[in-house]
Amino acid sequence: MFHKKENTAAALAVTKNNYVPVDTDFVFKDNAGEIEIDTNFASQSFWKEVVIRFVHKKSAVFGIVMILFITFMAILGPNMNSYSYSGQILEQKSLAPRVQGLENMGIFNGDEKMHTSTGIKVVNNYKEKGFDDVYYWFGSDNFGRDIWTRTWHGARVSLIIAVVAAIIDMIIGMSYGLISGYFGGKVDMLMQRFLEVANSIPRLVIVTLLLLVLKPGMVTIIIALMLTEWVGMSRIARAEMLKLKEQEFVLASRTLGAGSFFIIFKEVLPNIIGPIITQVMFSIPTAIFTEAFLSFVGLGIPVPECSLGSLISDGFNSFTTHPYQIVSPIIVMALLMLSFNLVADGLREALDPKMKEM
Amino acid sequence: MKKYVAKRVITAIFTLLVILLVLFILMQLMPGSPFNDEKLNADQKAALYAKYGLDQPVFIQFFRYVGNMLRGDFGVSYNISKNTPISQLIATRLPVSIAIGGFAVAIGAVIGLILGLIAAFRHDTILDTICTIISVIGVSVPSYVFALALSYQFGYVWQVFPMLYNSAEALNSSVLPSVSLSMFTMASIARFTRTEMLEVLGSEYMLLAESKGISGASLIFRHALRNALIPIITVLAPLIVDLMTGSLVVEKIFAIPGVGSLLVNAIQSNDYNVVISLSFIYSALYIAIMLVVDILYGIIDPRIRLAKDNG
Numbered sequence: 001m002f003h004k005k006e007n008t009a010a011a012l013a014v015t016k017n018n019y020v021p022v023d024t025d026f027v028f029k030d031n032a033g034e035i036e037i038d039t040n041f042a043s044q045s046f047w048k049e050v051v052i053r054f055v056h057k058k059s060a061v062f063g064i065v066m067i068l069f070i071t072f073m074a075i076l077g078p079n080m081n082s083y084s085y086s087g088q089i090l091e092q093k094s095l096a097p098r099v100q101g102l103e104n105m106g107i108f109n110g111d112e113k114m115h116t117s118t119g120i121k122v123v124n125n126y127k128e129k130g131f132d133d134v135y136y137w138f139g140s141d142n143f144g145r146d147i148w149t150r151t152w153h154g155a156r157v158s159l160i161i162a163v164v165a166a167i168i169d170m171i172i173g174m175s176y177g178l179i180s181g182y183f184g185g186k187v188d189m190l191m192q193r194f195l196e197v198a199n200s201i202p203r204l205v206i207v208t209l210l211l212l213v214l215k216p217g218m219v220t221i222i223i224a225l226m227l228t229e230w231v232g233m234s235r236i237a238r239a240e241m242l243k244l245k246e247q248e249f250v251l252a253s254r255t256l257g258a259g260s261f262f263i264i265f266k267e268v269l270p271n272i273i274g275p276i277i278t279q280v281m282f283s284i285p286t287a288i289f290t291e292a293f294l295s296f297v298g299l300g301i302p303v304p305e306c307s308l309g310s311l312i313s314d315g316f317n318s319f320t321t322h323p324y325q326i327v328s329p330i331i332v333m334a335l336l337m338l339s340f341n342l343v344a345d346g347l348r349e350a351l352d353p354k355m356k357e358m
Numbered sequence: 359m360k361k362y363v364a365k366r367v368i369t370a371i372f373t374l375l376v377i378l379l380v381l382f383i384l385m386q387l388m389p390g391s392p393f394n395d396e397k398l399n400a401d402q403k404a405a406l407y408a409k410y411g412l413d414q415p416v417f418i419q420f421f422r423y424v425g426n427m428l429r430g431d432f433g434v435s436y437n438i439s440k441n442t443p444i445s446q447l448i449a450t451r452l453p454v455s456i457a458i459g460g461f462a463v464a465i466g467a468v469i470g471l472i473l474g475l476i477a478a479f480r481h482d483t484i485l486d487t488i489c490t491i492i493s494v495i496g497v498s499v500p501s502y503v504f505a506l507a508l509s510y511q512f513g514y515v516w517q518v519f520p521m522l523y524n525s526a527e528a529l530n531s532s533v534l535p536s537v538s539l540s541m542f543t544m545a546s547i548a549r550f551t552r553t554e555m556l557e558v559l560g561s562e563y564m565l566l567a568e569s570k571g572i573s574g575a576s577l578i579f580r581h582a583l584r585n586a587l588i589p590i591i592t593v594l595a596p597l598i599v600d601l602m603t604g605s606l607v608v609e610k611i612f613a614i615p616g617v618g619s620l621l622v623n624a625i626q627s628n629d630y631n632v633v634i635s636l637s638f639i640y641s642a643l644y645i646a647i648m649l650v651v652d653i654l655y656g657i658i659d660p661r662i663r664l665a666k667d668n669g
Binding site for chain 1: 369372373376377380381384387494495497498499500502503506510514521606607610611621622625626633634637640641644
């Protein structure tokens with residue numbers, strides 16, 4: 001940092017005369033402009049790098065924005081107008097979507113196409129029945145319930161079911177896999193045989209049998225999802241545990257006298273949290289799908305509650321005459337599943353850039 | 359190899375027995391007895407119980423039950439069509455479901471393979487992106503959404519294909535359900551093909567093949583695809599099973615007289631006997647397919663077999 005002002009020959013001469021150096025003999029080089037951090041090779045913390053890689057993937061960012069938007073709407077959407085999700089106004093049944101403002105632009109004005117024997121006819125039930133000040137943003141269903149409110153309420157129910165089920169799955173599957181992988185030997189053998197048997201029973205069979213025994217409802221659906229989805233999670237946890245348990249930090253912890261459960265949950269678990277979060281993200285859309293499927297089969301959430309699945313299954317009965325009744329829940333559900341998959345893909349790539357998975 | 363096969367077969371049989379046990383317990387827990395007729399007096403009931411072996415100890419009943427199930431005697435339906443043997447109900451419906459599922463697998467596998475190959479060979483181009491987008495959508499959007507969309511557009515608006523299944527023109531009315539079912543298979547196969555192909559294409563034996571002067575179709579199909587196919591086949595097998603179970607809703611949408619809609623009807627009308635029989639058939643099929651795939655995989659790829667034998 002410092003360099004001498006005088007040239008060396010002069011300096012030597014001075015030294016011989018017992019010169020004592022003073023501060024002013026030295027000046028700073030003032031090279032702040034030359035010093036720069038090489039961002040290409042800069043070492044970042046692991047999670048910072050993950051975030052950078054994640055943000056670079058446009059599809060993953062799109063996914064997370066969509067998830068946040070739908071969650072936001074699921075929380076606030078049902079309160080945005082005066083209708084409730086279960087209130088029926090029978091005179092105002094099956095009205096097409098109509099939105100203030102947009103109606104003057106020729107869209108969302110309550111018109112709907114009727115296929116009749118003579119051809120396609122456009123009708124507007126709002127005008128015909130005299131509901132001039134009535135607006136159903138997504139239309140109303142066969143019982144005169146507001147589809148806007150019901151869609152967002154359904155999204156809320158579906159999200160709660162999916163997230164709760166995914167978290168319970170994570171806890172069960174993770175613990176099972178970690179314990180099985182850590183102890184190995186006979187314990188592992190027994191636990192893996194049990195898992196093999198459990199995994200050979202088709203998911204559908206478990207779910208239907210369970211629903212025969214229990215009453216349909218939110219808790220039953222969560223239990224059904226819990227029983228079927230933990231296997232994948234436990235496989236991942238076990239594989240990661242097998243990779244990590246021979247490493248030095250585990251040995252070090254054991255030498256220091258740590259117990260098995262301390263090592264499993266305090267030492268190994270924080271190191272495998274990445275793959276586990278990814279798996280949770282993948283299991284949420286599966287849970288949403290299974291819930292929707294159960295509703296379609298008639299084992300879903302009982303009325304007057306609604307979920308995206310039950311809305312789709314209701315709308316299905318009249319989807320040729322009033323397609324708008326099924327379109328909004330279907331779009332919300334498809335977007336939700338797509339977004340979770342995109343985020344999971346992005347996370348997986350961000351956590352493990354070597355992987356070539358699509 | 360023998361040890362490996364034996365181990366797999368024993369696991370499969372054990373699993374099947376566990377499932378039968380669960381189903382049997384469920385049957386015992388179901389409310390009511392099979393003979394609820396009020397006109398029956400105690401003696402008649404006792405005679406009926408004796409006739410059907412219900413007076414025997416539970417474990418003898420269990421063995422009898424296992425024997426009946428394995429022989430394909432599933433008992434009679436209580437609600438859907440009274441006193442019809444369930445095996446008869448299933449026999450007429452299973453072929454329909456298998457045909458549609460088979461079409462779907464064929465369509466999905468072929469198109470998925472092509473998409474995957476295109477994506478791998480045109481890696482990092484616009485074609486690759488398009489294939490990726492298609493496969494992400496295919497994996498994330500449920501099959502019945504496709505079914506509804508297709509049935510609205512092709513069946514209702516354009517009227518190209520029938521909206522509801524019609525056994526008189528079975529082929530024509532299988533198109534829409536098969537296509538909507540195939541989307542998931544197609545997307546998964548496309549993803550796996552792309553990943554596997556990229557790996558194979560980067561390997562040294564491909565470089566060797568290329569430097570030997572092999573080119574074009576022979577290079578792709580004989581050298582690259584053959585090696586990529588092994589993992590793809592193992593992915594396909596569980597998909598076939600999923601297709602059987604996942605087809606339930608699609609069968610309902612198109613009113614297909616298949617096993618899936620039978621199960622849905624049985625659930626909705628509380629016909630426990632039918633539900634339990636179908637559960638057994640699904641499980642047995644699932645276990646059988648997984649067993650065959652495991653063994654095939656061991657034959658195709660010796661590394662797996664050796665690893666499992668030792669482990």
